[in-house]
Amino acid sequence: MRIHRALAVAALAFAVVGCQQKKEEAAPAQAPAATPQAAQAAPAGDKIVFGHVGSMSGNEATFGDSTDKGIKLAVDEQNKKGGVKGKQIVVKTLDDQGKPEEAAVAATRLVTQDHATILLGEVASSRSLAMAPIADSNQVPMISPTSTNPKVTKDGDKTRPYVFRVCFIDPFQGTVMAKFATENLKVKNVAILRDVGNDYSVGLADFFAKKFQELGGKIVSDQSYKAGDQDFKAQLTAIKGKNPQAIYVPGYYTDVALISRQARELGMKQPLMGGDGWDSSKLYEIAKGALDGSYFSNHYTPEDPSPVIQEFVSKYKAAYGSVPDALATLGYDAAKVAINALESAKDLTGPSIRDAIEQTKGFKGVSGVITLDADHNAVKSAVVLGIEKNNAKYAATVNP
Amino acid sequence: MTEFLQHLVNGLSVGTIYALIALGYTMVYGVLKLINFAHGDVYMVGAFSGLYLARGLGVDEHPSLWKALVVFVGSMVICGALGVIIERFAYRPLRQRPRLTALITAIGVSFLLEYGFQLPPAIGSSVPFPPGPTPRFFPEPFPRVDFEPFGVHVSNYDMVSLATAVALMFALQFVVYRTRFGTAMRAVSFDAGVAGLMGINVNRVIAWTFALGSGLAAAAALLVAGSRPTINPLMGLLPGIKAFVAAVFGGIGNVPGAMVGGLVLGLAEEFVAGYALSSYRDGIAFAMLILVLLVRPAGLFGRVRAEKV
Numbered sequence: 001m002r003i004h005r006a007l008a009v010a011a012l013a014f015a016v017v018g019c020q021q022k023k024e025e026a027a028p029a030q031a032p033a034a035t036p037q038a039a040q041a042a043p044a045g046d047k048i049v050f051g052h053v054g055s056m057s058g059n060e061a062t063f064g065d066s067t068d069k070g071i072k073l074a075v076d077e078q079n080k081k082g083g084v085k086g087k088q089i090v091v092k093t094l095d096d097q098g099k100p101e102e103a104a105v106a107a108t109r110l111v112t113q114d115h116a117t118i119l120l121g122e123v124a125s126s127r128s129l130a131m132a133p134i135a136d137s138n139q140v141p142m143i144s145p146t147s148t149n150p151k152v153t154k155d156g157d158k159t160r161p162y163v164f165r166v167c168f169i170d171p172f173q174g175t176v177m178a179k180f181a182t183e184n185l186k187v188k189n190v191a192i193l194r195d196v197g198n199d200y201s202v203g204l205a206d207f208f209a210k211k212f213q214e215l216g217g218k219i220v221s222d223q224s225y226k227a228g229d230q231d232f233k234a235q236l237t238a239i240k241g242k243n244p245q246a247i248y249v250p251g252y253y254t255d256v257a258l259i260s261r262q263a264r265e266l267g268m269k270q271p272l273m274g275g276d277g278w279d280s281s282k283l284y285e286i287a288k289g290a291l292d293g294s295y296f297s298n299h300y301t302p303e304d305p306s307p308v309i310q311e312f313v314s315k316y317k318a319a320y321g322s323v324p325d326a327l328a329t330l331g332y333d334a335a336k337v338a339i340n341a342l343e344s345a346k347d348l349t350g351p352s353i354r355d356a357i358e359q360t361k362g363f364k365g366v367s368g369v370i371t372l373d374a375d376h377n378a379v380k381s382a383v384v385l386g387i388e389k390n391n392a393k394y395a396a397t398v399n400p
Numbered sequence: 401m402t403e404f405l406q407h408l409v410n411g412l413s414v415g416t417i418y419a420l421i422a423l424g425y426t427m428v429y430g431v432l433k434l435i436n437f438a439h440g441d442v443y444m445v446g447a448f449s450g451l452y453l454a455r456g457l458g459v460d461e462h463p464s465l466w467k468a469l470v471v472f473v474g475s476m477v478i479c480g481a482l483g484v485i486i487e488r489f490a491y492r493p494l495r496q497r498p499r500l501t502a503l504i505t506a507i508g509v510s511f512l513l514e515y516g517f518q519l520p521p522a523i524g525s526s527v528p529f530p531p532g533p534t535p536r537f538f539p540e541p542f543p544r545v546d547f548e549p550f551g552v553h554v555s556n557y558d559m560v561s562l563a564t565a566v567a568l569m570f571a572l573q574f575v576v577y578r579t580r581f582g583t584a585m586r587a588v589s590f591d592a593g594v595a596g597l598m599g600i601n602v603n604r605v606i607a608w609t610f611a612l613g614s615g616l617a618a619a620a621a622l623l624v625a626g627s628r629p630t631i632n633p634l635m636g637l638l639p640g641i642k643a644f645v646a647a648v649f650g651g652i653g654n655v656p657g658a659m660v661g662g663l664v665l666g667l668a669e670e671f672v673a674g675y676a677l678s679s680y681r682d683g684i685a686f687a688m689l690i691l692v693l694l695v696r697p698a699g700l701f702g703r704v705r706a707e708k709v
Contacts, residue, residue: 034685057520058633061534097518196679216656224679230628232633234681235408241403254535254630262628265546266406266553286630287536 002346003093051116058098070331097153103127125149125200139350145330153376164376174207176398182215187245191221204250252277257286299326300367312366333365402551414583415666416565420620421643422658426615430653437506440640446618447631450475460539468541476615483614517633535632538625557627651702
């Protein structure tokens, strides 16, 4: 009996140790936000820290991974050129597992503990929304590479002073797909299947519906799901009963791929349409061809023959052995914009870097020319990609 | 009509899963009066052990019925063993303590499994374990064939799931009411102390109850993973809670009640999502259950037992 008890105690001790480690990681979140003065202090030594918060694991793991690769490529290039203002740049990446609360913890930790000069991330709007107040209150500029929800750079009606993005926003992205559906696909009746728990998905669905109805189309069914659901057949069966010509599914790739498979299993042949949340190699791996004939809007396509893009694609391939997706490209651009601002800023404090980022005009990024407007959004064109033989092919470019 | 039938098929296929998980809750409650909140996570472990077995056997490249069977039975055995281990080390030492202590321990075990499985893979091991929070994709154990009677889409997966689930439920019913072990189980459920005095090995009966319940959870996990192929360490959270509700609905501690509860919950969800607002899928389904419980507090098939004070 004594042996058993000792074993149980050992197991318990093990569990407790595990818990403590977790707690240490989470500790910075509970600490009160550092005073602006503390955060403004120049990074220790001769290094500049770029803090990247990304979903390195979890449901959207490829988003974080691609973005991180893009950021590191840009930083490596700059470091080879001698860094910024004589200092080398270090990228410190923290994983948020795809959870908004973890993103907030990671951002706080990067700002207070690692003294990050700039925050990069997140890809997902719901996570960027969790980070934005932290960037603002600590006066550390934050650049989101791909969060497209308008609210990310907004605090109520005001523009958040320290939050920027290098991508277009959802009203535009939704408009693009609505136009494409009406003009290119010539469809009149569309059903929507949105992720209700996701700011990005809800926003995109709303903007799409608004524009599509303006153009004379009809939304015949508006269904919702929750990220991480495994069964979508109830919603799909309801949609099938309304017999739409296409289904708009602005979600993230894991859910979308499952939805596409279950739609085909129910005998639905309609094309699906979506946004940049589809862009992942995993999409095709899970969908196994179920998405053929579907379309999604995106920031860029590696097929674009323009020399800027082709040069970037070959650089990226040489470094990582794969074709960069839009997340990698925007990650690269976000880091480039940050570096550009650091070079032109008069010193390395938060407020002067912020001012420099705000001045970004006509910056030649890989994903397009980046000019930040008054709301800290980039105004750029979008591409529509069609999926054929389980592979994305360029279909159209839509300008703002 | 076609749409209605399709909803019926979908609802049954989800409902059987809830029913299988609910059986585990109900058996453990019946015997120990303990709500085993770690049960949903045992279900998750079932899915992952299935994945590792499938990888080991190379199901992805060469699926066959034989391999599918090995994966199925193998994960049920692994989970059964896990159930016994959890009972032995987490619940048995607390059996004489107030019931609340065991309940909180169950929640602790649940967190241990959920977050333990989200840790990054151990360095140096050939198998990536723990799997980490990134979803994994379950290979198809056998080729999918679709049938279309009256415009309703039914796949061989749905049929196999339903058949397996029903067979397992009947097997369980047989074990509980027609075998010596079942008699012992019911005796322990009635009064563990007296059952022990009558020469029943109470500890062994309880261990086997956990093994059976956990094995059924593994079966449910594999039936889900076969047709809805993403699995992740938090996948047991919601089905676990729903199955618990199904068990309470049917009258917790009652085996046929759990089956009926699971099926009713699956169908309720499906019809709410299909015909009403899909964002209220869980809300309305749960509200219905609350209403039923207001009318029949012991659940559909439960008997009100006088509490001994």
